[in-house]
Amino acid sequence: MSNETKRDVFERALTEWCKLIFKVGGQGEEAYGYCDFDVTISKYEKDYDAALPDNLPVIPKAVGEYINDAKASHYELLDAMAKWTLDQPVFDWIHENSDAFTRAWLDGYEVEVNEP
Numbered sequence: 001m002s003n004e005t006k007r008d009v010f011e012r013a014l015t016e017w018c019k020l021i022f023k024v025g026g027q028g029e030e031a032y033g034y035c036d037f038d039v040t041i042s043k044y045e046k047d048y049d050a051a052l053p054d055n056l057p058v059i060p061k062a063v064g065e066y067i068n069d070a071k072a073s074h075y076e077l078l079d080a081m082a083k084w085t086l087d088q089p090v091f092d093w094i095h096e097n098s099d100a101f102t103r104a105w106l107d108g109y110e111v112e113v114n115e116p
Contacts, residue, residue, distance in 0.1 A: 064109055
């Protein structure tokens, strides 16, 4: 495994791509650092920066709904985790999966597809 981040790999790929453009004979403006692909590459850089992290936690639908409701009510994370009036299954899941709940609260989440 490498210490490189996904961002490092992406930037390295962009650098290699630009080198390739010049190597194959960019002419005119292309020879001075501009090519038709610059706009596309910039778009992908911005999209990559704005994208959600990979490997979001997968949580039950009821927990996701609770996160949305709690955030809409301006709860802080600790308050949301300590709310004693929750439905028991939601409360139990949060306390049995506190790391996943915290990541879901902070980073976003995916809802379980095949919930019973």
